[in-house]
Every structure is written in C-alpha cells, then in structure tokens.
Amino acid sequence: MSxxxxxxxxxxxxxxxxxxxxxxxxxxxxxEQEAHLRPHKPKSLCGLSFLDSAFHxxxxxxxxxxxxxxxxxxxxxxxxxxxxxxxxxxxxxxxVGKNCFAIASDRRLGVQLQTIATDFKRVFKIHDKLYIGLSxxxxxxxxxxxxxxxxxxxxxxxxxxxxxxxxxxxLVSALLYEKRFGPYFCQPVIxxxxxxxxxxxxxxxxxxxxxxAKDFVVSGTASESLYGACESMxxxxxxxxxxxxxxxxxxxxxxxxxxxxxxxxxxxxxxxxEVQERVLxxxxx
Amino acid sequence: MECVLGVVGRDFAVVAADxxxxxxxxxxxxxxxxxxxLDSHKLMGASGEPGDRVQFTEFIQKNLHLYQFRNNIPxxxxxxxxxxxxxxxxxLRKNPYSVNILLAGFDSDVxxxxxxxxxxATFHKIEKGAFGYGSYFCLSLMDKLxxxxxxxxxxxxxxxxxxxEIRLRLVVAPQNFIIKIVDKxxxxxxxxxxxxxxxxxxxxTVTA
Numbered sequence: 001m002s003x004x005x006x007x008x009x010x011x012x013x014x015x016x017x018x019x020x021x022x023x024x025x026x027x028x029x030x031x032e033q034e035a036h037l038r039p040h041k042p043k044s045l046c047g048l049s050f051l052d053s054a055f056h057x058x059x060x061x062x063x064x065x066x067x068x069x070x071x072x073x074x075x076x077x078x079x080x081x082x083x084x085x086x087x088x089x090x091x092x093x094x095x096v097g098k099n100c101f102a103i104a105s106d107r108r109l110g111v112q113l114q115t116i117a118t119d120f121k122r123v124f125k126i127h128d129k130l131y132i133g134l135s136x137x138x139x140x141x142x143x144x145x146x147x148x149x150x151x152x153x154x155x156x157x158x159x160x161x162x163x164x165x166x167x168x169x170x171l172v173s174a175l176l177y178e179k180r181f182g183p184y185f186c187q188p189v190i191x192x193x194x195x196x197x198x199x200x201x202x203x204x205x206x207x208x209x210x211x212x213a214k215d216f217v218v219s220g221t222a223s224e225s226l227y228g229a230c231e232s233m234x235x236x237x238x239x240x241x242x243x244x245x246x247x248x249x250x251x252x253x254x255x256x257x258x259x260x261x262x263x264x265x266x267x268x269x270x271x272x273x274e275v276q277e278r279v280l281x282x283x284x285x
Numbered sequence: 286m287e288c289v290l291g292v293v294g295r296d297f298a299v300v301a302a303d304x305x306x307x308x309x310x311x312x313x314x315x316x317x318x319x320x321x322x323l324d325s326h327k328l329m330g331a332s333g334e335p336g337d338r339v340q341f342t343e344f345i346q347k348n349l350h351l352y353q354f355r356n357n358i359p360x361x362x363x364x365x366x367x368x369x370x371x372x373x374x375x376x377l378r379k380n381p382y383s384v385n386i387l388l389a390g391f392d393s394d395v396x397x398x399x400x401x402x403x404x405x406a407t408f409h410k411i412e413k414g415a416f417g418y419g420s421y422f423c424l425s426l427m428d429k430l431x432x433x434x435x436x437x438x439x440x441x442x443x444x445x446x447x448x449x450e451i452r453l454r455l456v457v458a459p460q461n462f463i464i465k466i467v468d469k470x471x472x473x474x475x476x477x478x479x480x481x482x483x484x485x486x487x488x489x490t491v492t493a
Contacts, residue, residue, distance in 0.1 A: 088407065109407070109409055111403070114421070115424075116401060116409065117409050139377070139405045139406040139408075142406075142407070142408055143374050143406070
C-alpha cells in the first residue's frame with residue numbers, strides 16, 4: 001500500500017482544491033522542516049488544510065505512519081496536535097457585581113509552545129460601558145474586533161447613540177453565524193452596562209450560540225479551571241472592590257494551571273461612574 | 286531554517302536575517318537578502334515560502350511607494366504594519382501567504398518601533414522578536430540581555446550573540462547573516478556576517 005495512493009484517496013476529502021506537494025520522498029523532508037510555518041503542509045495524511053483540519057481535529061488519522069518516514073533529527077520540534085483554539089492560548093472571564101461588572105483576561109501571546117509577547121490585549125472597548133473579550137485565535141480576534149468597531153461606529157452615526165449590550169451581543173452572534181462554514185476561531189465574552197446601568201454579560205461559541213448568565217462567563221484555554229474557580233469564589237451583589245479581588249484571584253489561580261495562558265493579567269472594572277484598569281503581576285510562566 | 290530576528294533600541298531598530306536560499310538539500314545562494322528596505326525609514330524582514338516572501342514584501346513596498354506618490358507624505362510605521370496585517374488577513378481564507386514578517390521603522394514623532402506579523406496575520410508591537418528555528422535559541426538570549434535603552438553597539442552585540450548561538454546549536458544552521466538598521470538617518474545595511482574560519486566560535490568579517 002503506497003503512501004501516495006493513501007494521499008490521493010484522502011485528497012478527495014479536502015474542502016479546498018489545493019495542490020499536494022508531489023514526491024513525498026526523503027529529499028523533500030528537508031524542505032518540510034518548517035512545515036509549521038506554512039498553513040497547508042499537513043503532517044497527517046487526512047489531507048485537510050491547516051484551518052479546516054483544526055476544526056475537525058477528531059477525524060485525524062494515520063499520523064503515526066507519516067512520522068516514521070522522517071528521521072528523528074529532522075522532524076520539526078515537538079508540536080503536539082493542537083486545536084486551532086489552542087494555537088495562541090487565552091483566558092477571558094467576566095463577572096457581575098452590584099451595578100458594576102468586571103472583565104479580565106490573561107496577557108500571553110504564544111505560538112503553540114513558544115511565548116511571543118506578554119502584553120497582548122484581548123479585552124477591547126466598544127464604548128464607555130461596553131467591552132468585549134475575545135479568546136481563541138489571535139488573528140481572528142483582531143479581525144473580528146475591527147469588524148465590530150466598524151459596525152458599531154456605523155450604528156452610532158445612524159442612531160446617534162451607543163449600542164445596548166443586548167443588541168451588541170446579537171450583532172456579534174449574527175456576524176459569527178455568517179461564517180458558519182468557515183468560522184472565526186474565537187469565543188467572545190461580552191460585558192456591558194445596559195438600561196439603568198444594569199450589568200449584562202454573555203459569552204458565545206465560535207459560531208454565535210449565545211449564552212447569557214447572571215453571575216459569570218468564561219472562555220479560552222483555561223475555561224475549565226475558570227469555571228471551577230469562579231463557581232467557588234463568586235457571590236452575588238459584590239461591591240466593586242470585592243468584585244475586583246474575586247475576579248483577579250479566580251483568573252490568576254486558573255491560568256496558573258494552564259500552560260498556554262497567563263504571564264500576567266489585565267482587569268477592567270466598570271461602574272456607572274468610572275472605569276478602573278489594572279494589570280496584575282502573576283507567575284511569569 | 287530561515288531565521289529573522291529584530292531588536293529595538295534607543296531611537297533605532299535592528300533587523301537581522303540569514304542569507305541562505307535553500308531548497309530541499311541544495312543551497313541555491315548564500316547571499317539572499319531577506320530584509321527588504323521598504324522606504325527611507327522602514328525595514329521588513331521576512332521569512333517563509335520563498336516565492337510568497339518576495340512577492341508579498343515587494344507588493345507591500347510598491348503600495349507604500351504608491352501612497353507616497355499620491356499623497357506626498359510617507360506612511361507611518363504603524364499604518365504600514367496595519368496595512369500589511371490587513372493584506373495577510375484578507376488573503377488568509379482565500380489564498381494565504383506563508384510569510385512571517387518583522388517590520389521595523391523609525392518615525393520622528395514616535396521613535397523606533399517594531400511589529401511582529403505572523404503568517405496568519407497575528408499582529409503585535411514588540412521590542413524584541415525572532416522567527417524560525419533560530420527563535421528557539423534567540424528569544425531567551427534576548428530576554429536575558431535586552432534592555433530598552435541599548436546603544437547601537439550593544440544591540441548589534443546582542444544580535445551577534447544570537448547569530449553565534451544559531452551557528453553553534455542549530456542543526457544545518459545558516460552560516461551567513463545580514464544585519465540592517467533603521468534610525469533617524471534612514472534604513473540601511475549595517476553589516477554582513479559570513480562564516481569564514483573553521484573554528485565555530487569565530488564570528489565574522491564585517492563589511493559596513
């Protein structure tokens with residue numbers, strides 16, 4: 001059973017028509033050294049492109065057969081099979097207090113196992129009382145944020161007022177579902193003060209399924225740890241200072257258990273009268 | 286295999302890249318310039334697929350020149366970086382470019398700045414960065430030795446240490462490097478580093 005026929009068969013499963021490199025011989029292995037830099041040079045034989053295959057990571061097969069070909073020396077450094085959502089690493093959490101809310105994120109920008117920067121911004125302002133935190137793939141978070149700011153500015157010009165958080169959440173949900181079959185690999189966390197300064201938080205998955213909550217919402221690679229930490233530390237109707245303390249402790253203790261997020265924290269506390277931004281110093285690993 | 290690294294100092298930025306053009310086991314050239322001078326005060330160090338690298342960086346360069354012809358003022362470094370990121374992001378889900386970019390520039394109001402733009406259009410402003418296998422060796426060296434107010438000599442010394450490490454520790458390492466600098470006097474080539482001696486600890490002839 002030749003390797004080429006496997007690849008030809010699997011080539012039909014691909015979504016995008018793309019030329020597979022001919023001649024998968026040992027001479028080409030040197031050229032494949034930095035395959036992790038190219039979006040479409042899959043190590044597996046299932047023939048899916050980088051972005052699509054990450055979305056269907058459960059269907060990867062026959063990866064072991066491929067790696068036996070390459071001499072150990074020339075194989076690329078340990079790049080475990082990571083989901084596209086774990087490519088950059090992120091952690092975002094939002095909590096509701098008494099007439100206030102807090103939204104926090106970690107500060108690491110990584111490329112799989114390597115840390116590139118420790119001052120990356122994940123929480124963005126839409127208007128004075130509305131913030132969105134975008135976890136997941138950093139490039140899509142930046143693209144999505146630019147699109148959302150554009151839409152909000154147009155809304156401001158037409159309606160001559162700021163968007164309500166509930167409306168904005170619907171907008172984000174619609175934008176994400178537009179890309180249902182080629183999504184943005186982000187999970188947004190939206191937090192804002194609505195009518196009568198009532199705090200509003202919600203999160204959604206990468207295709208726009210809204211999840212409203214009355215207490216806290218989390219997303220990112222550290223989300224499971226965050227759920228646990230927030231559930232145990234949260235109390236309803238916390239004052240701003242206590243809310244800040246709670247969200248900080250929840251964030252820091254969760255990202256300490258996640259290798260892909262951390263390297264500091266960034267917390268925004270929003271009350272009807274002021275906005276407090278703080279940068280947390282944490283375990284820098 | 287292709288290493289690009291950059292450091293921002295006090296009112297200048299240094300970008301260095303290896304100068305090998307490799308295909309499979311063959312080294313086509315050992316003096317390929319991978320740090321393109323975009324305009325008078327900008328440098329773009331790029332690594333990745335050779336065709337994409339040349340096409341994309343020249344595309345950015347020509348668009349930059351067009352803007353300057355049309356508007357009579359040069360584009361700022363931040364705007365250039367955002368434009369580059371936008372082009373990569375637009376192409377990402379159609380026909381992606383496999384190019385990683387370190388864009389360094391000097392503006393009279395902001396000073397020197399450097400931007401890290403991934404092949405999937407991840408955009409971030411950084412003080413020190415590196416791409417490729419060389420980054421596994423360089424980034425930690427830079428973390429230890431970098432200071433924000435470095436002089437040109439100190440920054441080039443840091444880059445030399447990184448080059449030495451790459452030569453010593455990377456299997457099938459590129460031997461020759463080019464170092465370019467951008468400061469208030471413009472973007473220009475600063476030095477080339479060529480491996481001339483048998484002793485692995487020797488660093489190089491300087492032509493600048």
